Amino acid sequence: MRLTLPVQGPFSFRAAVGSHGWFQLDPFAWDESASLLSYVMRLADGRVLDLRLRAADGGLLIETDAKLAAAERKPVREAVAWMFGLELDLAPFYAAVRHEPKLAHVERNGGGRVLRSPTFFEDVLKTILTTNTLWAATKRMNSNLIAQFGEPLPADGPRHAFPTPERLAASSEAELRERTRLGYRAPSVLELARRAASGDLDLEAFKTSTLPTIELRKELMKIRGIGPYAAANLLMLLGRSDFIPIDSWALKMVSREWHGGEPVTPQDVEAAFAPWGEWKGMAYWFWDWSEKDWEGLSL
DNA sequence: GGTAGACCTGGACGC
DNA sequence: GCGTCCAGGTCTACC
Numbered sequence: 001m002r003l004t005l006p007v008q009g010p011f012s013f014r015a016a017v018g019s020h021g022w023f024q025l026d027p028f029a030w031d032e033s034a035s036l037l038s039y040v041m042r043l044a045d046g047r048v049l050d051l052r053l054r055a056a057d058g059g060l061l062i063e064t065d066a067k068l069a070a071a072e073r074k075p076v077r078e079a080v081a082w083m084f085g086l087e088l089d090l091a092p093f094y095a096a097v098r099h100e101p102k103l104a105h106v107e108r109n110g111g112g113r114v115l116r117s118p119t120f121f122e123d124v125l126k127t128i129l130t131t132n133t134l135w136a137a138t139k140r141m142n143s144n145l146i147a148q149f150g151e152p153l154p155a156d157g158p159r160h161a162f163p164t165p166e167r168l169a170a171s172s173e174a175e176l177r178e179r180t181r182l183g184y185r186a187p188s189v190l191e192l193a194r195r196a197a198s199g200d201l202d203l204e205a206f207k208t209s210t211l212p213t214i215e216l217r218k219e220l221m222k223i224r225g226i227g228p229y230a231a232a233n234l235l236m237l238l239g240r241s242d243f244i245p246i247d248s249w250a251l252k253m254v255s256r257e258w259h260g261g262e263p264v265t266p267q268d269v270e271a272a273f274a275p276w277g278e279w280k281g282m283a284y285w286f287w288d289w290s291e292k293d294w295e296g297l298s299l
Numbered sequence: 300g301g302t303a304g305a306c307c308t309g310g311a312c313g314c
Numbered sequence: 315g316c317g318t319c320c321a322g323g324t325c326t327a328c329c
Contacts, residue, residue: 132307133307133309134308134310136309136310137307137308137309137310140308140309141308177307181307181309182307182308183308184306184308185306186307
């Protein structure tokens with residue numbers, strides 16, 4: 001079955017895929033030679049599908065081997081539209097940055113969108129897995145989590161959907177630690193899953209929240225395991241650009257770009273992007289560092 | 300409000 | 315093969 005999603009305005013499928021490292025994390029899989037992004041999705045009715053996503057004239061093409069009922073097509077369309085941020089109006093951002101040589105490429109290439117997971121639960125959990133560890137370990141923990149607790153894709157055993165909050169909530173901290181090597185993050189992941197499963201924490205409501213960004217940040221930082229870096233990262237995924245996700249990489253790049261390699265502080269990173277005001281998170285994210293080269297994707 | 304130390308894992312390195 | 319060191323944000327206790 002094939003579904004088409006039309007896109008208004010400048011849009012680059014590859015730029016969205018390569019906007020950050022999410023495409024390297026299961027249940028995403030990227031085929032560089034075919035410019036094809038696949039994602040194993042579990043629908044609300046429990047069906048597990050392999051969605052194949054690619055660029056199409058004027059938008060995005062969704063393909064799956066499964067036949068979808070009319071009632072299933074709508075949530076698939078909505079999920080993919082959310083994943084690619086198709087609801088965002090980037091015109092104000094383009095206007096703000098088009099005269100900056102290090103950012104002009106964003107509009108020129110139809111960039112500015114950040115790849116998301118279908119659910120905010122998945123994005124929050126994955127963000128916790130990026131904290132205080134190396135990228136290789138993030139990928140390993142995420143793969144373990146999915147292989148151990150995700151529902152398998154029929155006829156394709158090795159691939160699984162991202163685990164539901166309910167499935168993770170039913171596990172124990174010891175089981176999580178042992179089967180996924182989450183280390184001290186296990187209590188945070190378990191608490192997140194249990195709060196989401198019980199309804200105590202409505203993570204999907206963050207997607208449509210009208211709270212001011214500063215208030216939304218406070219709400220995010222109430223979640224165990226989410227500190228300043230993780231909150232800023234999640235705000236970016238929600239389309240809020242007022243905060244910079246400052247990690248060790250940000251410190252390194254700002255040091256090299258503006259301070260001759262001398263050590264810098266988070267305040268220095270803030271100062272470097274302060275001129276971009278409400279767009280500073282985006283300005284940081286899409287700044288041309290001339291070294292951004294994700295493995296497996298040449299842009 | 301600022302700071303120090305603990306939290307875990309796995310890779311790199313030296314022996 | 316074993317032991318040690320290190321990188322990576324968040325949390326908590328303390329000043």
